[in-house]
Amino acid sequence: MKNKFExxxxxxxxxxxxxFKAALPWIIGVVLLAVSSxxxxxxxxxxxxxxxxxxxxxxxxPAFSLVFGNADNLLTAEGFTAWRTVVxxxxxxxxxxxxxxxxxxxxxxxxxxEELIASSVVGRYxxxxxxxxxxxxxxxxxxxxxxxxxxxxxAGVDSSVALGATLATSGMVFATVAALCSQLASxxxxxxxxxxxxxxxxxxxxxxxDTVDGxxxxxxxxxxxxxxxxxxxxxxxYAPLFVLLIIGLIIMTVAYLMxxxxxxxxxxxxxxxxxxxxxxxxTIQGLAFRLQRSTIIGWTLAFVFIGATFGYLLxxxxxxxxxxxxxxxxIGAEGASNINFAFEFAKTLLTIIGIxxxxxxxxxxxxxxxxxxxxxxxxxxxxxVTRRRLFSSHVIIALAGTFSSLTIVGVLIAAITHINNTxxxxxxxxxxxxxxxxxxxxxxxxxxxxxxxxxxxxxxxWVGIAVSFGLTILGPILQxxxxxxxxxxxxxxxxxxxxxxxxxGTVVLLSIxxxxxxxxxxGYRNRDIART
Amino acid sequence: MMTENVIEIQNLNKSFGKFKALSNLSLSVKKGEVHGFxxxxxxxxxxxxxxxxxxxKADSGAINxxxxxxxxxxxQLHKNLAYVPGDVSLWPDLTGxxxxxxxxKLRGNFDEERREQLIKSFELxxxxxxxxxxxxxxxxVAIIAALCSNVDLYILDEPTSGLDPxxxxxxxxxxxxEKKAGKTVLLSSHIMSEVEALADxxxxxxxxxxxxxxxxxxxxxxxxxxxxxxxxAIPPDIKQAAGVKNLVIDGNHLSCSIETNELxxxxxxxxxxxxxxxxxxxxxxxxxxxKKYENPIEQ
Numbered sequence: 002m003k004n005k006f007e008x009x010x011x012x013x014x015x016x017x018x019x020x021f022k023a024a025l026p027w028i029i030g031v032v033l034l035a036v037s038s039x040x041x042x043x044x045x046x047x048x049x050x051x052x053x054x055x056x057x058x059x060x061x062x063p064a065f066s067l068v069f070g071n072a073d074n075l076l077t078a079e080g081f082t083a084w085r086t087v088v089x090x091x092x093x094x095x096x097x098x099x100x101x102x103x104x105x106x107x108x109x110x111x112x113x114x115e116e117l118i119a120s121s122v123v124g125r126y127x128x129x130x131x132x133x134x135x136x137x138x139x140x141x142x143x144x145x146x147x148x149x150x151x152x153x154x155x156a157g158v159d160s161s162v163a164l165g166a167t168l169a170t171s172g173m174v175f176a177t178v179a180a181l182c183s184q185l186a187s188x189x190x191x192x193x194x195x196x197x198x199x200x201x202x203x204x205x206x207x208x209x210x211d212t213v214d215g216x217x218x219x220x221x222x223x224x225x226x227x228x229x230x231x232x233x234x235x236x237x238x239y240a241p242l243f244v245l246l247i248i249g250l251i252i253m254t255v256a257y258l259m260x261x262x263x264x265x266x267x268x269x270x271x272x273x274x275x276x277x278x279x280x281x282x283x284t285i286q287g288l289a290f291r292l293q294r295s296t297i298i299g300w301t302l303a304f305v306f307i308g309a310t311f312g313y314l315l316x317x318x319x320x321x322x323x324x325x326x327x328x329x330x331x332i333g334a335e336g337a338s339n340i341n342f343a344f345e346f347a348k349t350l351l352t353i354i355g356i357x358x359x360x361x362x363x364x365x366x367x368x369x370x371x372x373x374x375x376x377x378x379x380x381x382x383x384x385x386v387t388r389r390r391l392f393s394s395h396v397i398i399a400l401a402g403t404f405s406s407l408t409i410v411g412v413l414i415a416a417i418t419h420i421n422n423t424x425x426x427x428x429x430x431x432x433x434x435x436x437x438x439x440x441x442x443x444x445x446x447x448x449x450x451x452x453x454x455x456x457x458x459x460x461x462x463w464v465g466i467a468v469s470f471g472l473t474i475l476g477p478i479l480q481x482x483x484x485x486x487x488x489x490x491x492x493x494x495x496x497x498x499x500x501x502x503x504x505x506g507t508v509v510l511l512s513i514x515x516x517x518x519x520x521x522x523x524g525y526r527n528r529d530i531a532r533t
Numbered sequence: 534m535m536t537e538n539v540i541e542i543q544n545l546n547k548s549f550g551k552f553k554a555l556s557n558l559s560l561s562v563k564k565g566e567v568h569g570f571x572x573x574x575x576x577x578x579x580x581x582x583x584x585x586x587x588x589x590k591a592d593s594g595a596i597n598x599x600x601x602x603x604x605x606x607x608x609q610l611h612k613n614l615a616y617v618p619g620d621v622s623l624w625p626d627l628t629g630x631x632x633x634x635x636x637x638k639l640r641g642n643f644d645e646e647r648r649e650q651l652i653k654s655f656e657l658x659x660x661x662x663x664x665x666x667x668x669x670x671x672x673x674v675a676i677i678a679a680l681c682s683n684v685d686l687y688i689l690d691e692p693t694s695g696l697d698p699x700x701x702x703x704x705x706x707x708x709x710x711e712k713k714a715g716k717t718v719l720l721s722s723h724i725m726s727e728v729e730a731l732a733d734x735x736x737x738x739x740x741x742x743x744x745x746x747x748x749x750x751x752x753x754x755x756x757x758x759x760x761x762x763x764x765x766a767i768p769p770d771i772k773q774a775a776g777v778k779n780l781v782i783d784g785n786h787l788s789c790s791i792e793t794n795e796l797x798x799x800x801x802x803x804x805x806x807x808x809x810x811x812x813x814x815x816x817x818x819x820x821x822x823x824k825k826y827e828n829p830i831e832q
Contacts, residue, residue, distance in 0.1 A: 111664070187665075188625070188664055190625075274628070274658075274660035274661060274662075275627070275628035275631065275660055275661075275662055276628055276630065276631060276660065277628065277630035277631075277659040277660045278630055278631065278634055278659075279627075279630070279631040279632075279633075279634030279635050279638070280634075283631075283634045283635050283638040284638070284639075285639060288624075288635050291624075291627070292624065292626075375622050376618065376620065376622045377622050377624060379583070379586065379588055379616070379618060380616065380618065380621075380675065380678075381636070381639060382586065382587070382588060382607070383586045383588075383611060383614070383615070383616035383688075384611055384636060384639030384640040385608045385609075385611040385612040385640050385641055386607075386608060386611070386639050387607055387608045390608075527590070528590075529588065529589045529590060530583075530588040530589070
């Protein structure tokens with residue numbers, strides 16, 4: 002038995018180093034989520050009255066329960082932090098775990114890297130063990146970091162530790178789920194999508210349990226439901242975490258049993274044969290669409306979900322939140338009158354969605370660079386295809402996908418708020434969504450320009466997105482100067498509800514986008530393709 | 534002047550940063566010939582081919598491909614050429630059949646019948662997802678996609694790496710078919726038997742420049758045959774015989790290398806001294822190229 006694990010320790014050290022880089026953004030995200038909640042609470046809801054208002058508002062709106070779970074205790078900062086972090090944070094840590102496991106195990110099998118390792122003095126279980134151990138380590142590091150940062154900001158030790166333990170346990174359970182999926186699927190991408198789909202499903206399951214009357218029993222079917230049962234900041238119960246660990250252990254055992262039975266490079270679910278002929282995919286646009294298909298479908302579904310959730314969120318926000326000055330600051334609508342408060346909120350939500358849409362567009366355009374790095378562009382360009390047409394085939398998808406996504410979200414929010422008789426003008430919401438497009442286009446334009454001119458500088462596109470996000474979320478709270486806020490293209494978005502709104506900003510944003518996109522085309526025409 | 538040559542490169546230079554990949558490279562490929570393009574790893578073969586495909590922009594030099602400029606007239610020229618890379622990377626979610634269709638249709642001039650025939654000859658299962666293909670099978674997909682297009686020029690960059698010997702034979706047959714039909718082939722390869730079987734003309738590249746170009750028989754002439762013989766007596770002036778190298782004498786036995794065009798005279802000398810046994814080996818391409826790859830560039 003022992004020799005089946007031989008080499009685990011050596012490989013673990015390598016895996017840990019490689020995983021750390023992948024894990025870092027997720028860990029930072031979770032820590033920011035927890036710490037920002039802890040710190041913001043005192044500033045936004047300073048008086049007991051504010052806090053009671055918050056609790057009432059949260060209870061009144063099922064959208065909150067759907068996303069964050071039911072709130073046990075919003076009268077303390079720890080309770081607020083727990084409410085914001087337990088479900089969403091567990092989701093993030095679990096996502097990180099899944100990506101680490103498939104990357105360290107199944108992806109290596111596909112690339113042939115594991116073959117090289119497996120042929121040396123390494124036991125059969127070494128790689129799966131290393132992958133799970135790396136994900137466990139990352140989850141524990143995430144939990145410890147969250148707990149330590151919260152304690153450092155002055156949060157209660159008990160609830161901080163309980164929160165950290167909950168996050169770490171969720172991550173560990175989903176590491177075992179990913180290990181199991183890696184045995185079932187026939188390749189790494191399928192393994193990742195099985196595990197992520199399962200995570201999304203369990204997230205939704207507990208969301209239903211939290212919002213639908215009589216469905217609360219469904220929470221026991223979801224690991225995230227069990228994570229909520231720790232009741233961080235009220236009872237800090239650890240028993241549910243032990244249940245989760247036992248479930249994880251069972252899943253892990255099954256995964257090991259499957260590993261010992263399956264062939265290298267094969268999954269228990271085999272690849273089905275596909276079409277012998279290309280049909281409609283046999284054009285350059287058809288190919289681009291085929292390559293981006295799962296990206297398009299995934300993001301579109303996500304935006305339908307986001308649009309619907311935000312629509313429900315808006316239905317009650319105008320009434321219950323209007324009086325809270327801190328929250329007005331939080332969303333950047335300070336000084337807005339109660340009447341157009343809801344619209345200001347809608348505008349902020351659309352800005353946040355616009356930034357997410359920009360990330361979608363950037364991901365689409367960077368797919369072209371991945372294709373280039375994988376040497377799949379040379380065979381295309383050695384056919385009778387101009388670079389302009391190849392570049393266009395992905396730019397078109399980026400533009401059409403982002404335009405339609407923002408429109409879908411706008412229409413959904415408008416429709417849902419309209420059905421629920423809020424005082425928000427449907428036409429204005431849709432118009433506002435359309436006015437957000439030029440700002441989003443600038444961020445996507447940076448991606449297009451860097452992909453065309455200098456792929457090594459593609460990071461600038463992500464920096465642009467991160468800066469816009471930071472300025473939108475934090476700028477108003479930190480009361481930043483307008484000159485700094487103006488760096489974000491979204492600051493220049495016109496207001497659809499204003500009677501005499503100026504479209505100068507919109508025109509400037511569109512001109513900048515056009516310049517960036519043109520620069521991308523010119524750059525792509527003139528640079529070396531696949532230099533190495 | 535350039536009407537006859539399908540590829541005409543003069544003094545091509547290309548650098549990547551400080552690294553000079555190609556320096557004053559000149560190469561001509563005549564219409565209707567299979568042109569072997571040889572050289573050690575990292576000598577600039579693939580860079581040259583990528584410049585020809587319009588993927589890389591030349592720093593300087595004159596390039597004429599099928600009577601046009603490969604950087605400027607990409608789409609127009611590529612209707613008339615097909616390319617097979619040495620390390621084929623396919624879209625993992627698409628089947629081999631779909632990949633063939635996409636690659637071939639993008640070029641135009643697509644021959645359905647030839648496609649079916651090639652899939653049969655190469656024994657490819659076109660319904661399998663590309664990610665499940667072995668290296669050899671991926672290679673087949675690229676070869677089929679190239680050969681089912683009716684074009685004038687094939688640019689093949691180590692096209693058979695990963696093919697088994699049976700498939701290698703099928704490949705050679707198919708290339709000879711194209712050659713008979715008057716097509717031109719630029720064949721970069723490390724497989725000497727393949728080059729020997731297919732190529733009429735050969736260019737050898739080293740450190741980014743062509744160090745040797747000529748027909749196979751010309752190259753053979755410059756190379757050495759091996760001779761091993763037992764004589765009644767070794768003539769004392771044998772060392773002075775024209776074209777002799779690496780002479781080793783052991784009693785009445787001698788072995789040496791001899792320039793192929795001096796072989797006849799050398800045999801006369803041996804015959805005059807009573808041959809008891811004689812073995813000669815013709816120059817192998819392998820030896821020839823090893824010599825060219827290893828030695829410093831001769832002026």
